[in-house]
Amino acid sequence: MYKRLMSRRRTLWLGLGTLASIGALFKNQVMSWNNQTQAIETANRDFKVVGGASLKQRAAAKGLIYGVAIRYHNLFSNQKLAAVIAQECGMIVPEWELKWHVGNKPLRPTPDTFDFSAADRMVKFSRTHKMQVRGHTLVWHESLPPWFGETVNRQNAEQFLTKHIQTVVRHYAGQMHSWDVVNEAIEIDDGKPRGLRNTPWWQLLGENYIDLAFRVAAEADPKALLVYNDYGLDYDTPEDEAKRTAVLKLLERLKSQGTPIHALGTQAHLSGGDNRFHPRKLRKFLSDVADMGLKILITEMDVKDRTLPVNIQERDRIIAAAYEDFLSTVLDEPAVIAVLTWGLSDRYTWLSEFRPRPDRLPVRPLPFDADMNRKLAWNAIARAFDQAPKR
Ligand code: XIL
Secondary structure (H helix, E strand, O other): OHHHHHHHHHHHHHHHHHHHHHOOOOHHHHHHHHHHHHHHHHHOOOOOOOOOOOHHHHHHOOOOEEEEEEOHHHHHHOHHHHHHHHHHOOEEEEOOOOOOOOOOOOOOOEOOEOOOHHHHHHHHHHHHOOOEEEEEEEEOOOOOOOOHHHHOOOOOHHHHHHHHHHHHHHHOOOOOOEEEEEEOOEOHHHOOHHHEOOOHHHHHHOOOHHHHHHHHHHHHOOOOEEEEEEOOOOOOOHHHHHHHHHHHHHHHHHHHOOOOOOEEEEOOEEEOOOOOOOHHHHHHHHHHHHHOOOEEEEEEEEEEOOOOOOOHHHHHHHHHHHHHHHHHHHOOOOOEEEEEEOOOEOOOOOHHHHOOOOOOOOOOOOOEOOOOOEOHHHHHHHHHHHHOOOO
16 A cells, blocks of 8 residues: 555656646646545545444534435335435435426426425425425426426516415425525526526516515425525635625625525535635635524535546545545534435436446445445545534
């Protein structure tokens, strides 16, 4: 091991010398160098975990909640998966079943009908196992039904949105820990005022659709924590910086106009080996959010491994390091109350479809492997919970 490390280090120095001598830092050279540094650095971490407690127990010991997103079909067709979820999680979030229309059992199959059967069964499962549930999501530019375009127009859009939120939120009133009321409303590249995304809702209702959604949700379930959820807030890049700024401004606007918003959800779809992680900047952003009186949830964490080594041991170390670095930073902020990963097991992850590896090897973004065994990422999460200050 030591020898391998030294020879990698030598490669690194040689690499550095070459880079310095040619004086030009091409992007992909820098990237591969970064991955290499990360691999060496992570080789020195032990990821040791003390005791046999589950993630659910370790989180609870600090006043935190750990949970996962899960699809109906996977939950009820794989008993091993269901058992591990019941053991390790204090919360679930239906990955599809509370969006307007995903898969073959959509929530709102026609303009006038709602089908709660799938989500109801998931909520029942969570109650049986003493877990909480999050609702995801009421307003999003994706997962809109096929009938949406021909049915919803400027005249009836407010009515459609209001009816949707009233019906769905009332159905689960008193049973939901929190709702992602609005999902992904910022997209700087769309070039709209205040960085707002050019979504169907924005086109139909203007930017007040956000306030409207929160007000209707608050009325329909005064107990649920109402969340604004977004991604791309994680790294020290100009894009993420601009998005953090736009999100802060959006939250400030909503707070100042009295919109009933209670929390920010940061999705945290991370990239393994990305050295643009800047703990201090992220920490500052979270303090700024907390200073507005908002709670924070890490809502959809996973770690992409597209560019990481083929070797599974090496790859898993880099992925675990990303979990540990991110969580040790964010859990330092007492306003963070929950951590959810976007799935439990590598067998069921949206990334195998949405961010496959170029070599087509199975992706490994989650804390459990395809056979439901704990991975190093599990250790990293456990360690971060164990080291977190108590809420
Ligand atoms: C993803 C699901 O995981 C996929 O299965 C689905 O088809 C598309 O959506 N941000 C979100 C989630 O807020 O709803 C997305 O979930 C992942 C990105």
